[in-house]
Amino acid sequence: MSFRRALSLAVLALAPFAASVARADDAHLKVTITLAAADGKLPQPDKMIHALEAVGGERQVKARLEKGDQSSTATFELWGHWAPSAEIPALLRQAQPVLAKANIQVATLDPAQKPSLDDEELGDVPAPADGHGKRVVKKVTVER
Numbered sequence: 001m002s003f004r005r006a007l008s009l010a011v012l013a014l015a016p017f018a019a020s021v022a023r024a025d026d027a028h029l030k031v032t033i034t035l036a037a038a039d040g041k042l043p044q045p046d047k048m049i050h051a052l053e054a055v056g057g058e059r060q061v062k063a064r065l066e067k068g069d070q071s072s073t074a075t076f077e078l079w080g081h082w083a084p085s086a087e088i089p090a091l092l093r094q095a096q097p098v099l100a101k102a103n104i105q106v107a108t109l110d111p112a113q114k115p116s117l118d119d120e121e122l123g124d125v126p127a128p129a130d131g132h133g134k135r136v137v138k139k140v141t142v143e144r
Helices: 047-048 085-095 096-102
Strands: 006-013 028-038 059-067 073-081 103-108 132-141
Touching: 028 085, 028 096, 047 059, 047 073, 047 085, 085 096, 085 103
Parallel strands: none
Antiparallel strands: 006 059, 006 132, 028 073, 028 103, 059 073
């Protein structure tokens, strides 16, 4: 019996921290990565997202993973300071070699679709021990 697994992930970076990519203007992007089962497994979402982080600024991401018998798909909705859209496929493939044969599509989102992550919704989420000031909120949903 096959099943579909979905994962939603929201990340809000509240302070600048180092990354290997030049800073882009306020982006509203949708990145869809489809990888055939025969070509391997999709990397963890955090590892793919890290490859797209730009230096400084605030970022939000909403991620959804779907795993099927023939392929797996990761969809990221990105708002804030991320790598420029034209560089995203190459950055993902460079950071995660398993994505060499993946179909990677980048599209623009309507800025009005940006979800709200204000302090009331986030609650008291502490900064991680590494001291970068990044607040991370995760919600995991499994659909069968």
